[in-house]
Amino acid sequence: MKKSFVIKGDICYCQSLENLLTIKDGFLVCQDGISQGAFANLPDQYSDFELLDFSNMLIIPGLVDLHLHGPQNHYKGLGMDLELLDWLNTYTFPEEAKFKDLDFAMDKYRLFVEEIKRSPSTRLSIFASLHLPATILLMDLMEESGLISYVGRVNMDRNGGADLEEDSAEDSVNTTLAWLEAVKAKGYERTFPIITPRFIPSCSDQLMDSLSKIRSSYKLPVQSHLSENQGEILWVQDLCPGSKSYADAYDQFKMLGFQGLKTIMAHCVWTSPEEEELLKDKDVFVAHCPDSNTNLSSGIAPIRRFLDNGLKLGLGTDVGAGSSLSIFKAMVDAIQVSKMYWRLVDQNAKALSAKEAFYLGTLGGGEFFGKLGSFAEGYEFDCLVVDDSRFSPWSEWNIEERLERVIYLAQDSDLVSKFVRGRKIF
């Protein structure tokens, strides 16, 4: 498949948190899957590249979803009247347990991957379940989709109930090693394993210690949940009496950034300033999941504080506690909860602007994947073409205004084309 071409259209991307670059009728050059930059006039050296003309359409980087659960997609929008721990026990654990059955998993995962293929995300970091065959199945489907993702087989050797719990730490470790070897044998090009302890209440100390060693020896990133709900935090205090905080408990197990290996922590709603320092020191990526945090009545993460203090930060849909696979919606939700945080909690915490939310969903989360989320020279070429003419048949808005309207209004059906590392998905 040819991965060198030029796209013409109305280009829009973040250069930094505050700096949005727009070019009307601009040219975007992709060479072997890497952006050569965005130009008002096409440089001569690219004049023989194939030109894909998307004039009048909005051309933006692919979006990044730092946190979602594959096995929860088929019941998203259900049980939203419950809080986290009740929701887990009533819907999540029983449904996730069914992924033991590979036919069931095939039905659900096939629709899940079809949906994310049509969504604005080009990169994702996904929780599967504890089931090895179903996790490999999901990775096969993701590989086939053309999207680039991390997928984690979930570790949980306690507190899952009879149907969703591994027999022992040893059993969990052995299955993890078998999974990693199976993945190696598969030789995926765009689907990567990530160590995934569900959260501390689900993993014994012994298991966490072992996972940390596996992580170092296989050189893998980690994803987990941190400080989502106040009941959960009290539980972790009980479970880890020797830790100063929930984040410190993960750190004691070397599960935060470690030896240059990355970590994503979802939520961080109730993170204290001391924990925040730790997350910053350890280069943790915070996956902000505002829809989920509202649906489960968890609270509002102090995102302005995180930004001001220079934490690494991206967005997650957190399906199924989030009800949508769209990172555009996550941008809106992030803006909205930041406004409520400003109004109701801290009038010094300025609300997020549309531009800042766009940054979080592109460059912010993109950094987890390397040079991603921008069209600057040298960035991997993930790109969305959005036909926004249905919102503005009168062409009366400038590109930045159109971007805001796309964030608020775009549906999957408004996406005309999607490229991942230069490869056309549709």
Place this chain on the structure above:
Amino acid sequence: MKKSFVIKGDICYCQSLENLLTIKDGFLVCQDGISQGAFANLPDQYSDFELLDFSNMLIIPGLVDLHLHGPQNHYKGLGMDLELLDWLNTYTFPEEAKFKDLDFAMDKYRLFVEEIKRSPSTRLSIFASLHLPATILLMDLMEESGLISYVGRVNMDRNGGADLEEDSAEDSVNTTLAWLEAVKAKGYERTFPIITPRFIPSCSDQLMDSLSKIRSSYKLPVQSHLSENQGEILWVQDLCPGSKSYADAYDQFKMLGFQGLKTIMAHCVWTSPEEEELLKDKDVFVAHCPDSNTNLSSGIAPIRRFLDNGLKLGLGTDVGAGSSLSIFKAMVDAIQVSKMYWRLVDQNAKALSAKEAFYLGTLGGGEFFGKLGSFAEGYEFDCLVVDDSRFSPWSEWNIEERLERVIYLAQDSDLVSKFVRGRKIF
């Protein structure tokens, strides 16, 4: 057009705030536009009615949108980084002023009415603009759509700026009278005028006094805005030094419920307990517009308190400060902000359940239109047929669970059919 028939499907409607009735494979009887009730087995006397078989689809009452702005639809999702008064001056007033041009109005209103026709709403209460010809045009289009609505020509004789302000109270009154006479001459069957002072800052005392007299003599309802934003409230205190509160100011002009004539007040975010008493005494319908209140950083209305105290309450999309015409989304937003209110403001104010939000969007707001929002015998037959098979191809959820998922996930394209007072819209 035949307005007597039977619908077969999975029926779901509220009998009260807490009481949801569901019938799997039930029968819903419409006779001359009026519901004869929902039945598990079809009573003999209706056996010769035409049967519309929507088996396995969800059959629910049409939704009610108590507050939105027709002239704001074409720029929804824009300028959301501003607060109310800045947003009005930067986008709303300049855009609304353009409705002076009837060609411009035709372009925008035609798309607006097409969109609400495809939306889940069957009844609406709409602000037009101050322009008489454009308001009549909107009413013509609404009449043609088959939906039932109130439409208000907006009165504003101060603080609109040079381009969106009537010359004087007298001028505003005369145009209102001319509009009401024009409407009378039109003889609409389902499109009704409603007195619409924009809000107190836009209307002089003299104008309010005159509108109140017109209201009494024409026997018309009123719609306006109340206590949306703290800056606005301070402004009203300055403008009406003789009033005890913003609500009291409207009451002094006899603009709340009066002589059996109804009133809708949008927002009521910062309503005090004393004002709440007044709204209750005067039978005011509060139009709760959570998306708008979040987008403009206005705050969160104390909906649980309103419900506990027995206020009349429905939902509004408030497009364009709200970004969507879907009352399903307004239900989700109402649930979400009530959760944040509970978490961040008042732990005694229990969050709204999905069922309660569904009540607000059907029976709650429906009462403004009479017997509406239920399928109980004697209610007007407004009905939506929703194909939710795309969310649950495995038929694994009961009707109440499916309703929750429809609220969170349904898009207009999931609506298979829509009836208003027994008339099929599509």
